[in-house]
Amino acid sequence: MTAISECFARKKIEGRSVLIPYVTCGAPSLEESLDILGVLETAGGDIIELGIPFSDPLADGPTIQKSSQLALENGVTVEKVVRILSDFKADSEVPVILFSYLNPILQYGLENFLVAIKEAGAAGLLLTDVPEGSDPSIENRILDSDVDFIRLVAPTTDCGRISQISENGQGFLYYISRTGVTGARELLREELGKEIETVQKASRIPVAVGFGISTPEQAAVVGKVADGVVVGSALVQTLNEEGIKGASVFLKALRAAIDSGV
Amino acid sequence: MKKDSDLLGQEDQRFGPFGGRYVPETLISALDELESAYKETRNDSGFQEQLNILYRDYVGRPSPLYRAERLEECFGAGPIYLKREDLNHTGAHKINNTLGQALLARRMGKGRIIAETGAGQHGVATATACALFNLDCVVYMGELDIERQALNVYRMKLLGAEVIPVNSGTKTLKDATNEAIRDWVTNVDTSHYIIGSVVGPDPFPRIVRDFQTIIGMEARKQILEASGRLPAAVLACVGGGSNAMGIFQAFRDDVGVELIGIEAGGEGISSGKHSATLTAGRPGVLHGSMSYLLQDDDGQISPAHSISAGLDYPGVGPEHSYLKDSGRAQYVSVTNEEALKGFHDLAQHEGIIPALESAHAIAHLAKVASEYKEVGSLLVCLSGRGDKDVTQVSRLERE
Numbered sequence: 049m050t051a052i053s054e055c056f057a058r059k060k061i062e063g064r065s066v067l068i069p070y071v072t073c074g075a076p077s078l079e080e081s082l083d084i085l086g087v088l089e090t091a092g093g094d095i096i097e098l099g100i101p102f103s104d105p106l107a108d109g110p111t112i113q114k115s116s117q118l119a120l121e122n123g124v125t126v127e128k129v130v131r132i133l134s135d136f137k138a139d140s141e142v143p144v145i146l147f148s149y150l151n152p153i154l155q156y157g158l159e160n161f162l163v164a165i166k167e168a169g170a171a172g173l174l175l176t177d178v179p180e181g182s183d184p185s186i187e188n189r190i191l192d193s194d195v196d197f198i199r200l201v202a203p204t205t206d207c208g209r210i211s212q213i214s215e216n217g218q219g220f221l222y223y224i225s226r227t228g229v230t231g232a233r234e235l236l237r238e239e240l241g242k243e244i245e246t247v248q249k250a251s252r253i254p255v256a257v258g259f260g261i262s263t264p265e266q267a268a269v270v271g272k273v274a275d276g277v278v279v280g281s282a283l284v285q286t287l288n289e290e291g292i293k294g295a296s297v298f299l300k301a302l303r304a305a306i307d308s309g310v
Numbered sequence: 311m312k313k314d315s316d317l318l319g320q321e322d323q324r325f326g327p328f329g330g331r332y333v334p335e336t337l338i339s340a341l342d343e344l345e346s347a348y349k350e351t352r353n354d355s356g357f358q359e360q361l362n363i364l365y366r367d368y369v370g371r372p373s374p375l376y377r378a379e380r381l382e383e384c385f386g387a388g389p390i391y392l393k394r395e396d397l398n399h400t401g402a403h404k405i406n407n408t409l410g411q412a413l414l415a416r417r418m419g420k421g422r423i424i425a426e427t428g429a430g431q432h433g434v435a436t437a438t439a440c441a442l443f444n445l446d447c448v449v450y451m452g453e454l455d456i457e458r459q460a461l462n463v464y465r466m467k468l469l470g471a472e473v474i475p476v477n478s479g480t481k482t483l484k485d486a487t488n489e490a491i492r493d494w495v496t497n498v499d500t501s502h503y504i505i506g507s508v509v510g511p512d513p514f515p516r517i518v519r520d521f522q523t524i525i526g527m528e529a530r531k532q533i534l535e536a537s538g539r540l541p542a543a544v545l546a547c548v549g550g551g552s553n554a555m556g557i558f559q560a561f562r563d564d565v566g567v568e569l570i571g572i573e574a575g576g577e578g579i580s581s582g583k584h585s586a587t588l589t590a591g592r593p594g595v596l597h598g599s600m601s602y603l604l605q606d607d608d609g610q611i612s613p614a615h616s617i618s619a620g621l622d623y624p625g626v627g628p629e630h631s632y633l634k635d636s637g638r639a640q641y642v643s644v645t646n647e648e649a650l651k652g653f654h655d656l657a658q659h660e661g662i663i664p665a666l667e668s669a670h671a672i673a674h675l676a677k678v679a680s681e682y683k684e685v686g687s688l689l690v691c692l693s694g695r696g697d698k699d700v701t702q703v704s705r706l707e708r709e
Contacts, residue, residue, distance in 0.1 A: 102609075102610065103479070103610040103611045104479070104484065104485075104488055104596060104597075104611050106334070106488045106491045106492060106495075106597070107334040107492075107495065109492070113478060117478075117479075120610060125608045126608065126609075149595075150332055150595045151594045151595045151596065151603075151605070151609040151611075152608060152609035152610065153609070154594055154595065154609060155594060155605065155607065155608060155609030156608075156609065176334055177332040177333060177334065177595065177598070178332060179331070179333065179334070179335045179338050180335070180338075182330060182331050182332055182333075183330060183332070199335075200334070200335040201335060202334070202335045202336035202338075203336070204335075204336050204337075204338070204339040204340070204498060204499075205335060205338070205339065206339065209338075224334075224335065224336060227336050227495060227496055227497070227498050227499065228336075228492075228495055228496035229492045229495055229496065
């Protein structure tokens with residue numbers, strides 16, 4: 049069992065949903081990155097998604113576009129992300145998923161990348177622009193590697209394809225809560241609860257839900273149905289505006305809301 | 311011998327290693343839907359007939375093939391033929407694609423159209439098709455391009471389109487394309503994305519190529535009628551590469567005909583300020599497909615530069631990458647300065663003001679035309695007219 053699967057299994061026994069915070073590595077600053085990861089852990093993150101910035105993040109909304117841009121201006125490279133990850137994992141058991149786009153990984157060299165991130169302690173890899181079936185040779189190399197290949201499912205994905213994605217998926221399925229790019233939203237769609245149940249029925253692995261979850265109330269609603277809750281843009285924005293302390297308070301509130309179910 | 315186009319497997323999602331569908335999961339069902347709607351139209355004579363009538367009565371096709379004798383004299387060359395896409399309705403080849411795709415959108419029941427534009431020619435051609443078919447139209451355009459192509463911005467608005475300025479990244483075509491894709495991911499159920507060149511995820515590069523192939527099919531027939539033989543070489547400018555793909559496609563199996571794509575060399579390749587993707591880039595993934603790209607060592611996309619907004623793009627159509635690596639086509643570049651010279655040459659010797667994009671092809675023609683004098687004729691795709699560029703050029707020359 050991988051670290052990610054174990055985390056979901058453990059939480060299931062506890063009857064609680066897995067909380068997965070996302071941050072872009074190197075934003076707001078490179079120096080703070082390690083501290084930020086530490087705070088995400090102590091504030092209640094069960095699994096951490098760490099973003100490797102790309103110049104043209106076309107699946108991301110304004111908040112993560114900005115943090116990616118800032119991280120690149122701060123000189124973040126794949127190599128630096130791997131180093132920060134390795135430093136963090138030296139005294140943390142929290143599974144970390146690297147989140148990125150294909151091109152920076154391709155230019156680094158896929159094989160070298162998979163070896164380097166495993167050595168650094170990564171538990172999973174998520175690539176927003178490598179959907180199921182898009183490039184079997186790349187997909188198979190990641191599936192055969194020592195990290196879980198996390199796949200996405202969208203509201204536009206039909207049931208047959210969901211089963212197929214979960215069949216080949218590892219760790220958990222990441223369900224995108226709505227069509228669109230990443231970004232905080234005031235309201236969740238009414239149909240979301242039903243959709244999550246459908247995806248969970250079709251999937252042989254746990255399902256975490258992300259995109260647009262930005263308040264404790266929303267996290268609680270989603271956490272009641274889904275195995276996991278991902279929070280990205282809202283956290284990145286809080287980090288930007290209120291710093292590490294503010295981010296910690298925000299994440300703790302989400303944790304409490306998920307755990308108490310209100 | 312097996313023909314080049316047979317080797318490709320036309321229905322595949324790739325051209326050799328290039329192309330593919332590197333997109334967010336949300337778009338997969340829309341690409342499948344587009345693929346199947348497109349397949350249906352290929353065998354639907356009613357659709358083809360409707361498109362052909364539009365090409366004839368609305369666009370003004372076939373566009374003429376014009377022999378540029380004064381240019382021949384000026385360049386010390388043999389016969390030079392210009393394929394006059396500049397005479398199309400809306401002033402460029404872009405309309406060939408937008409009419410076809412607007413018909414496709416209607417067939418799929420999508421009432422809202424998204425487009426990106428650089429020089430504004432594709433934006434205008436999309437807004438035109440949307441006015442004609444009563445479709446809502448949203449065009450994304452970089453702020454820098456909005457400044458240098460003010461006339462086209464007004465034309466789009468006049469045609470009823472909403473023009474949304476894009477101020478992220480380099481504020482040009484690359485970023486306008488990012489925003490258009492983000493819009494499509496968000497409104498995929500109601501909207502069709504009319505991509506403007508032979509770029510993007512499959513099936514777009516094939517669809518756009520096929521709608522643009524009318525250029526090459528007409529030109530091949532016309533040059534045979536005019537001169538009794540095929541040209542020695544076909545020249546076309548390449549940004550994303552849709553006019554080039556459209557004219558190359560018809561000559562691909564004519565192995566004796568050289569295919570030459572001309573990229574924007576900006577201030578020179580060594581300056582780093584250019585858009586010569588095939589000349590100076592290397593393969594990677596951007597905007598949904600694998601192709602040559604301008605990028606740094608870390609795989610971040612490098613800003614492109616060109617005097618011509620339509621060529622100012624750090625990527626290129628995946629099929630061009632394939633044609634380059636297979637050796638079937640060759641790709642060269644000319645600088646901003648050379649392109650400006652080409653702009654003046656054609657205006658002064660033929661009374662034709664070319665788009666700055668097309669002026670790149672004229673500039674390369676000026677360099678090599680005399681070498682072909684004893685070999686055969688040269689065919690140049692004059693992809694668009696230069697009205698849109700006159701203000702910018704006059705401003706540049708005053709500075």
